[in-house]
Amino acid sequence: MADNLLSLAQSGDRRSLAKLLTAVENDEVSHASLEIPVRQSDGTVIGVTGAPGVGKSTLIEQLLAKWTDDGLCVGVLAVDPSSPLSGGALLGDRVRMDSADDNDSVFVRSIATRNHPGGLPTTVGLAADVMRICGYDLVIIETVGAGQSEIRIVSVADRILLVESPGRGDEIQAEKAGVMELADLIVVNKSDLDGADRAAAQIISALELSDSAPLVILTSSKSGEGILELAKQLLNLPVRAGAELARARERLLTAWDADLLSRKDINEVLESISKGQFTAQEWVKSKRG
Amino acid sequence: MRIVIAKPGLDGHDRGAKVVARALRDAGHEVIYTGLRRTPEQIVRTVIDEDVDLLGLSSLSGAHAFLFPRICDLLRQSDCNDVVVFGGGIIPIDERQPLFDSGMRAIFGPGTKMQEMADFVETVAKMSTAGDAVGVGEGGDWTWSSGA
Numbered sequence: 001m002a003d004n005l006l007s008l009a010q011s012g013d014r015r016s017l018a019k020l021l022t023a024v025e026n027d028e029v030s031h032a033s034l035e036i037p038v039r040q041s042d043g044t045v046i047g048v049t050g051a052p053g054v055g056k057s058t059l060i061e062q063l064l065a066k067w068t069d070d071g072l073c074v075g076v077l078a079v080d081p082s083s084p085l086s087g088g089a090l091l092g093d094r095v096r097m098d099s100a101d102d103n104d105s106v107f108v109r110s111i112a113t114r115n116h117p118g119g120l121p122t123t124v125g126l127a128a129d130v131m132r133i134c135g136y137d138l139v140i141i142e143t144v145g146a147g148q149s150e151i152r153i154v155s156v157a158d159r160i161l162l163v164e165s166p167g168r169g170d171e172i173q174a175e176k177a178g179v180m181e182l183a184d185l186i187v188v189n190k191s192d193l194d195g196a197d198r199a200a201a202q203i204i205s206a207l208e209l210s211d212s213a214p215l216v217i218l219t220s221s222k223s224g225e226g227i228l229e230l231a232k233q234l235l236n237l238p239v240r241a242g243a244e245l246a247r248a249r250e251r252l253l254t255a256w257d258a259d260l261l262s263r264k265d266i267n268e269v270l271e272s273i274s275k276g277q278f279t280a281q282e283w284v285k286s287k288r289g
Numbered sequence: 290m291r292i293v294i295a296k297p298g299l300d301g302h303d304r305g306a307k308v309v310a311r312a313l314r315d316a317g318h319e320v321i322y323t324g325l326r327r328t329p330e331q332i333v334r335t336v337i338d339e340d341v342d343l344l345g346l347s348s349l350s351g352a353h354a355f356l357f358p359r360i361c362d363l364l365r366q367s368d369c370n371d372v373v374v375f376g377g378g379i380i381p382i383d384e385r386q387p388l389f390d391s392g393m394r395a396i397f398g399p400g401t402k403m404q405e406m407a408d409f410v411e412t413v414a415k416m417s418t419a420g421d422a423v424g425v426g427e428g429g430d431w432t433w434s435s436g437a
Contacts, residue, residue, distance in 0.1 A: 015340075101323070
């Protein structure tokens, strides 16, 4: 059935692509079962990350408008957190993406983290590959609002756009280590607000000493400043040197996590740990033998 | 279950829709909120792209008699017969039967308990699994009798 869905999705049927993405999300299909190759990094899958409220979704909408005007088809995988208590999720990224609802060159899919570690479901990589093979020239993965150490996105995205905003003052200094070092491009969004120039200057000076400092661009979804420049630069980002090991590490952790969480006895293990029958460390040690 | 909560038409009041979205989230479902002022076409597109099981429509402006059946028609035309449609808002009792006739399965008025909505979704999930007719294009005459 998945085979049939894939060929229909490749011919442009949105409903088939949607059903296929559901199968991907539910871990019912794989690269192997769909007979599609694991995609090689080519700059077409772009991760957009940054703290909650810096304007990621609104900025993505601006990029969608520009890129589709230029004739590109763009897929978006918008990730929002699942509740660790109920397992439910409120997925609200579409609200800020008008193109999601009526631009035929855009396909937006909301994805709940389903409590995958690192805030990124392990299935997102395959979802991006499926979109690419179904005629979407670019795929944007919007992460959950992330802090400095959530770098799991580098395991699936070819390039990383880090979104910052003014008014986060001293925090910017503190965030020098972490995701900022892996970003291929940094934007200081909401440049219409006071302090944007200063925030950009701080970031540039913080990164000055590294070997290959990423480009820093000021953008405003409100005034349109910097959007054209950003849309252009994102398509021409060179591979950033020095990040390969970090990428490999995140890929390994993703695979490891997926393997751990797909254990048949995972619920019993969690229950035992929560009841204090043994600690997490003890359990891991016992498995290592 | 995956559920879209949508605000069709020009109605600008979404407190209720957000409360419902939140309640269904807390009941363990993945809820996608569309935002305000969506056309029937936009809502159907969201249902298709997000591949959801249920669609909840909220209207407090009096336009439900036109918009809700229109959305149900579009869903059937788009081959989304298995999607379960329910509604809520200011919808007078005597205007509900035509909405049920158009394929909707439940209408929730002011004063509905959160638990009732969660129970409705739970019931729909069970009926769907059992192969009972609950979708907008599946016929049958089952409807949820709401307390409010």
